Amino acid sequence: MKKINLSVYEPAVQNIDKILDILGKEYPSSTHTSLNFKNALQLLVATILSAQSTDKLVNKITPILFEKYKNVEDFAKVTLAELEEDIKPTGFYHNKAKSIKGCAEMIIKDFNSKIPNNIEDLTKLPGVGRKTANVVLANVYGKQAIIVDTHVQRISQRLGLTANKDPDKIEQDLMKIVPMNKWSVFSHQIIAHGRAVCDAKKPKCNICKLLPYCRFGQESLTI
Numbered sequence: 001m002k003k004i005n006l007s008v009y010e011p012a013v014q015n016i017d018k019i020l021d022i023l024g025k026e027y028p029s030s031t032h033t034s035l036n037f038k039n040a041l042q043l044l045v046a047t048i049l050s051a052q053s054t055d056k057l058v059n060k061i062t063p064i065l066f067e068k069y070k071n072v073e074d075f076a077k078v079t080l081a082e083l084e085e086d087i088k089p090t091g092f093y094h095n096k097a098k099s100i101k102g103c104a105e106m107i108i109k110d111f112n113s114k115i116p117n118n119i120e121d122l123t124k125l126p127g128v129g130r131k132t133a134n135v136v137l138a139n140v141y142g143k144q145a146i147i148v149d150t151h152v153q154r155i156s157q158r159l160g161l162t163a164n165k166d167p168d169k170i171e172q173d174l175m176k177i178v179p180m181n182k183w184s185v186f187s188h189q190i191i192a193h194g195r196a197v198c199d200a201k202k203p204k205c206n207i208c209k210l211l212p213y214c215r216f217g218q219e220s221l222t223i
Contacts, residue, residue: 009160009215016177019159022209023189030192031185033139035059040115040140041107042066044125045075047132048099053090061089072113075104099127117141130168138184146171146178147187151194158198158216 012019034055037043042062049058065086069075075083083097090096103125107113115136116122122133134145146152148167152174156162162173178186197204205217 004157004216005219006157006163006165007160007215008163009213012159012161012213012215013177015213016161016179019210019213020178020182020186023186023193026209027189027192027196030189032188033135034191035135036062037139038066040117040136041072041075043140044103044115044128044132044136045069045100047135048096048103048127049087049090051096052092058090061087072104072107075100076108095127099125102126103128115140117143119145130171134171134187138187144180144183145187146174146183147191148174149191150200151191151198152187154200155190155194155198158203158214159210160215 033043033047035043035046035050036059037046045065046058046062049061068086069078078101080097080101083101084093087093087096087100106125107115110124111121116125117137117140119130119133119137122128122136123130131148134147137143138145138147148156148171153165153167153170156170156174157165161177162170164170164173174186175183193210194200197208198210203217203220205211205214205220208214208217211217211221
């Protein structure tokens, strides 16, 4: 895979409405996270577990996990060793267990056992960055949020919607380009596009409907 020449690509920026329209037609059902959850706590935990893992794998683990841990108190009182064993298949389980238990303890202590509903408080929780916070805000509280996971980062760079590599800066760039009422759906549909077409190593540029507005695809097919 050729190196991405990061730069802003005016055709992509100027045609963001057309890009949104294409994404909407290609992925009409991709308007929310693919992680399974029933409440804010479950989504928070599932999103933490999804780091360096896949939603598919996390969804296999969480039914048993959430049957055992039903509330923040359950996560707070469990030993790290036991929690690590329960989430081990998702990888990086030492750090994930520490974050989940730490989140539960802080939610009990500082937020009256309720999951915060704003970015400022969510990102105070151990191991919770803006991506995880925005997943919760968009999918539980119905707030508009740009969710910069690896797919959104990769594709926004390839399209030329951002010249940044830092996820927080990419989020800020996309917030200026994508209409606010489309932030959440844009994020989920770009993620779907990353899984279906714009693969990290073998993107299917020749069948990509976004090709007319994609710098990376245009360059790839002319090499």
